Amino acid sequence: TLMNQLLGFKDDEKRLAALLGIDHCLIVNGDADQSSRVLDEMGKVLDQTLQAVLPAGRLTIAVMGGTTMARMAAQLSYKLSSGRELTFVPARGGVGERIAIQANSVAAAMAEATDSAHRVLYVPENVSAQTYQPLLKEPAVQEVLQMIDNAQVVIHSIGDALVMAKRRSMSPATVHQLVEHQAVSETFGTFFNQAGEVIYKIPRIGLQIPDLDHIPYVFAVAGGQSKAAAIRAYMHNAPHHTWLITDAGAANSILTGA
Numbered sequence: 726t727l728m729n730q731l732l733g734f735k736d737d738e739k740r741l742a743a744l745l746g747i748d749h750c751l752i753v754n755g756d757a758d759q760s761s762r763v764l765d766e767m768g769k770v771l772d773q774t775l776q777a778v779l780p781a782g783r784l785t786i787a788v789m790g791g792t793t794m795a796r797m798a799a800q801l802s803y804k805l806s807s808g809r810e811l812t813f814v815p816a817r818g819g820v821g822e823r824i825a826i827q828a829n830s831v832a833a834a835m836a837e838a839t840d841s842a843h844r845v846l847y848v849p850e851n852v853s854a855q856t857y858q859p860l861l862k863e864p865a866v867q868e869v870l871q872m873i874d875n876a877q878v879v880i881h882s883i884g885d886a887l888v889m890a891k892r893r894s895m896s897p898a899t900v901h902q903l904v905e906h907q908a909v910s911e912t913f914g915t916f917f918n919q920a921g922e923v924i925y926k927i928p929r930i931g932l933q934i935p936d937l938d939h940i941p942y943v944f945a946v947a948g949g950q951s952k953a954a955a956i957r958a959y960m961h962n963a964p965h966h967t968w969l970i971t972d973a974g975a976a977n978s979i980l981t982g983a
């Protein structure tokens with residue numbers, strides 16, 4: 726029956742949360758690898774969950790980039806900003822990816838979808854440290870970095886290590902290092918192996934994983950069976966209060982492969 730199906734789903738969500746060592750998992754039907762529409766369902770669940778759990782009042786929401794995050798933006802609704810004054814900020818600068826999936830663009834798209842404000846972080850990270858370091862002293866940049874520091878909400882995705890390394894045109898030496906140490910996951914510019922050990926960290930500005938401990942609302946969004954290993958590896962490092970929004974493709978692979 727439908728009721729049993731729903732209860733079975735709830736049960737899987739509980740088992741997945743326990744296995745990953747986090748408080749909340751939400752699983753939508755399907756597999757994003759098979760149909761990208763599954764991502765839209767995840768986006769709807771993200772929107773509903775944000776509406777249900779975020780407090781009223783003024784909130785800063787720091788967001789990461791990526792194709793998943795860009796897709797989430799399209800599902801957020803103006804209802805999210807009812808009773809709330811939201812400002813979306815990119816959790817970090819540009820990392821040399823397509824404009825549409827950069828954190829700055831995701832923040833702008835989420836602000837547009839929810840009829841809210843956003844800020845832009847004008848710091849390219851795919852340049853030398855000598856180039857971006859002085860930018861960090863700029864008042865406009867300082868202000869946004871301060872907002873990132875004080876964000877109450879973070880929304881991010883989780884990437885496959887080698888897919889991300891390629892997409893960001895990382896050096897052959899770094900890719901070699903990732904392969905050598907069997908990196909499977911990337912989140913916030915940090916690469917992990919299956920055990921959750923840090924293999925490599927892109928020197929960067931903005932939000933870092935330890936910062937998440939001080940942020941009350943953390944949402945990780947990643948789906949598709951191909952992301953199962955990446956999700957599992959990152960979750961060794963995720964704060965307990967993380968909400969994972971995923972799909973059955975990833976969830977079943979994690980649950981059966983455990």
Ligand code: G3H
Nearest residue numbers: 790791792793882883884
């Ligand atoms: O850090 C993780 C990536 O931003 C995930 O990117 O959603 O395109 O797989 P993706």
